[in-house]
Amino acid sequence: MTDAVETKAVGPALSITGLRKTFGANEVLRGIDLSARDGDVISMIGASGSGKSTLLRCIPMLEIPDAGTVTVGEDSLSPKGARLTRAEEATARRMRGHLGFVFQNFNLWTHRTVLQNVIEAPLFVQNRSRAEAVDEATALLEKVGLAEKRDAWPAHLSGGQQQRVAIARALAQRPRAILFDEPTSALDPELVGEVLKVIRSLAEEGRTLLIVTHEMGFARDVSSRVVLLHQGQIEEDGTPEQVFANPRSDRARAFLSGHFDRTR
């Protein structure tokens, strides 16, 4: 699995400029600029309601931003209205094709087996051959430690196993970057480790990852960069050492001390 490292087009893997999003009277994102180069592992942290999940969901246009631009590889989108036009939807689909997205609640397709979940996009979006898709899916399931579960139903897996299948499903798209939306928040504590271990291995092989997380210890160990959001704006942005050891703002200090008091 070295293809992620080989994708070396010029320019950032993805970038976001001037992103704004309002839900009713609630201004969730208030002008976000962020860009990720290939190989970056960026953790996004912040209190509940700080806008980090919304930010992540705006990248593949699961939420349509009110203003701002999202660029993934060569494709760029600045939605004009509350709904995507036909042309915008086509661009968004291309962008999604270059991204993997891992949800908090896994969102596996319950009517398909583990293997069928993983080969769905390669077969029906990327039109690859079945033999190739199955071979690659088998390798990916092995990588996440679930080779023997390939014919199981999602309903019969633990949360940690389901999330690892979801990661394999994201990888099967051969994405340029993978987005994680609180990937361990829905898991029982004893299952968190197996998922973090898989994400860590992806970071180590040089993949581009954007991770929204509450796991501060993990963010500190794995990230090349940590972004702290507060009320819809980027409050801190730097290496883990900078952000965790020497936060510039009082708010960041307060948030982090609150967290490290009760985590490992």
Add this chain to the structure above:
Amino acid sequence: MDFTFLGGMFANLLKGLPLTLNFWVLSLLGGGTLALILNLMRTTRIGNAVAAAYVFVFRGTPLLIQIFMIYYGLAGFGFVRQSFLWPFLREPYWCGLLALILNDAAYTSEILRGGLRAVPKGAVEAGRVSGMTRFAILRRITLPLAFRQALPAYSNEVISMLKATALVSTITLMDMTGIARAAISETWRAVEILLCAAAIYLAISLLVTRFSAWFERRLSPWQFGRTTP
């Protein structure tokens, strides 16, 4: 009990079975298609209002009245008699089928709507982030999940429609019930004849029940303790 008579009547009624099955299968196919269209219409505001009104009318009035309205009522309109549809609409067969389809669509669209509402939002989002088109999501994710959800309720509708076909006997059609009615007026042996007819409907219902249980297990094996497909 006169078993010779019963046997003969049984064979006689079975001559109406093809027409009963014809109405039953075609009304389910037509009604199902129309139900899908009604649900797709519900994604727009005006379409939603139209679909809701349609369901309100066809679910809220007796099927027998709908059949009579189409068979006796439409002919009262000059433009209907002038239209290219008149060769169809003057035939009791097409009137009966039309009424059954329109009626089945109203019920089936509500069953399907329930199934669609039960599809987890996350499953659809997972399709979107995979780069699937709206149509692919509908075909590969939304409808398969909605259909599985709706299947138990839909099997009710399937049986319900089987029995509803009996009403076409009121507009001169010789389905099983039509034959039974004719035989009763000839012989006055209502109980035996009706028992015979009921037994045939019951046998078909039994098949439907069995089939839908099998189908449900086949479509959702994980809900029945099977660990692999």
